[in-house]
Amino acid sequence: MSVKIAFEEVTQVYGDTGKGGGTRALEHFSLEIAERNFVCLLGPSGCGKSTVLNLAAGFEKPSGGSVLIDGKTVTGPGRDRGMVFQEPLLLPWRNVIENVMLGPCLAGWPKVEALAQARHYLRLTGLERFERHASYELSGGMRQRVALARAWIGEPPVLLMDEPFGALDAQTRLVMQELLLEIWEQTRTTVLFVTHDVDEALFLGDRVVVMSASPGRVLLDLAVDLPRPRTEEILTSPRFADAKRRCLRLIGEESRRAFGHLEGDGI
Amino acid sequence: MSTASVARSARLGPLISIASVAAFVLLWYEAARLGWASSLILPAPGEVLDTALQMLNDGYRHVPLWQHVAISLGRALAAFAAALVVGIPLGLAMGLSPILSSILDPFVQFLRPLPKLALIPLVIVWLGIGESSKIFLIFVSTLFSVIVGAAAAAGSVKVGRLRLARAFGATRRQQLWYFVLPSALPEIFTSVRLAFGVGWTTLIAAEMVAADSGMGWMVINASSYMRTDIVMLGILLLGVTGYLLDLAVVGLQRAVVPWAGRE
Ligand SMILES: Nc1ncnc2c1ncn2[C@@H]1O[C@H](COP(=O)(O)OP(=O)(O)OP(=O)(O)O)[C@@H](O)[C@H]1O
Ligand SMILES: [Mg+2]
Numbered sequence: 001m002s003v004k005i006a007f008e009e010v011t012q013v014y015g016d017t018g019k020g021g022g023t024r025a026l027e028h029f030s031l032e033i034a035e036r037n038f039v040c041l042l043g044p045s046g047c048g049k050s051t052v053l054n055l056a057a058g059f060e061k062p063s064g065g066s067v068l069i070d071g072k073t074v075t076g077p078g079r080d081r082g083m084v085f086q087e088p089l090l091l092p093w094r095n096v097i098e099n100v101m102l103g104p105c106l107a108g109w110p111k112v113e114a115l116a117q118a119r120h121y122l123r124l125t126g127l128e129r130f131e132r133h134a135s136y137e138l139s140g141g142m143r144q145r146v147a148l149a150r151a152w153i154g155e156p157p158v159l160l161m162d163e164p165f166g167a168l169d170a171q172t173r174l175v176m177q178e179l180l181l182e183i184w185e186q187t188r189t190t191v192l193f194v195t196h197d198v199d200e201a202l203f204l205g206d207r208v209v210v211m212s213a214s215p216g217r218v219l220l221d222l223a224v225d226l227p228r229p230r231t232e233e234i235l236t237s238p239r240f241a242d243a244k245r246r247c248l249r250l251i252g253e254e255s256r257r258a259f260g261h262l263e264g265d266g267i
Numbered sequence: 268m269s270t271a272s273v274a275r276s277a278r279l280g281p282l283i284s285i286a287s288v289a290a291f292v293l294l295w296y297e298a299a300r301l302g303w304a305s306s307l308i309l310p311a312p313g314e315v316l317d318t319a320l321q322m323l324n325d326g327y328r329h330v331p332l333w334q335h336v337a338i339s340l341g342r343a344l345a346a347f348a349a350a351l352v353v354g355i356p357l358g359l360a361m362g363l364s365p366i367l368s369s370i371l372d373p374f375v376q377f378l379r380p381l382p383k384l385a386l387i388p389l390v391i392v393w394l395g396i397g398e399s400s401k402i403f404l405i406f407v408s409t410l411f412s413v414i415v416g417a418a419a420a421a422g423s424v425k426v427g428r429l430r431l432a433r434a435f436g437a438t439r440r441q442q443l444w445y446f447v448l449p450s451a452l453p454e455i456f457t458s459v460r461l462a463f464g465v466g467w468t469t470l471i472a473a474e475m476v477a478a479d480s481g482m483g484w485m486v487i488n489a490s491s492y493m494r495t496d497i498v499m500l501g502i503l504l505l506g507v508t509g510y511l512l513d514l515a516v517v518g519l520q521r522a523v524v525p526w527a528g529r530e
Contacts (some may be wrong), residue, residue, distance in 0.1 A: 057430075077430075077436065083431070083434040091449065093449045102445075106436060183321075
């Protein structure tokens, strides 16, 4: 399968870059994501996960290295990449369906088509009865579902998701994860999904890429060989427990090695 | 406080306010009845009421009472409308363009806190003593608060929202219409409300400029004849009209930006 998203030796430095100053958020970060793959990016807070996503989205330019989509350098944001942010970021002056139709409106789709597509995704996300509701009257989980529908409606070939379910309770989160997989099975877009939850990463991803902190690098790249379609049951299966144990053991080993490496470097 | 008791005090709120006003009027009534102060200094509520009823019939200085109210309100509303039409686009433009902001900011910051009474002599020289000078005075005192508020509001759109706009490939014009302006609306309303308050306080100053009608003029004129009862009536009318004006703006705000403070 062809490579959809590629990070080549990406370095990202924030703040004053002179004399080695500034925050080195990423250093020699390399990652290739194949088309139609679901890749989860896992790592502790502050390790640069959002930075990776922002670079792929084109909100920022890398200080070094390159970010490629379909082999072409990313120069800015575009409709070929959908975003789901950590907060729903709904526009309160638009009702639920108008929020879902935001992308089509900005892209100038014919109204009838936009409406039909919006209804389709509202049905998929179980929100068809809330079409005309004000977005600020929804619960947190419902808002995030609207954000999901809004990102999906244009059926972008790439979907970038930054801890979209981080603020939800365990129950709602599980419902959302299943929903996400359900829609993904139908569309098979390339997904880069950021999380700091091992269970979530294993449940969703074809691959789990673990990052190390400051500066952010790829620590571990694991293939998840759990069968699809995945549902709630798999979470309690021995295979899932095995995968999780293996993942945690490798994270532990790699982290210790990385720390030892750093200490060795320092002296 | 528990939610229940908050809800209960919210329901009791208006009742408590009414009781508090009633208590105040009663105190005023008693103070006048017991002769704590001469009626020149503190006319009784009854006297003010009598004056009001009499003026409803005869008017003040040959002008019916409602007309004084209407004239003042008309001047203020004309000035407010002009301040909004000029101030909101200018403020937004300043908020969006650092260059324009740098050019205009010194003047705005100089004129905004300036006591507008100081402008009266100049305004008379420039515009004469007709309606335009009165409206202009209220206009300038409202304008700068509107400009500063709108400029701040334009910059208040969150980074996340702008990223959302860019992710959907919004053009600059679309970013403005779909994201920046609606995001600025709640804050614009708040600053307009404050600006109207400032403008309304300038009414008396404006009507000092050779007027022969209006609530502000009525107060000034009556004070020179020691008619404290009419002064009191004028103050009451100014206060109540200003309050109703504010309620109207709040009502409009609720209708236009129902999401304000609820995101
Ligand atoms: N715009 C910025 N300016 C300066 N420093 C930044 C900026 N964005 C990120 N950083 C820094 O880069 C590092 C990585 O940040 P990033 O937001 O990518 O982390 P993260 O892995 O997404 O964390 P979290 O899980 O808490 O969201 C942090 O040290 C952060 O302080
Ligand atoms: Mg983050």
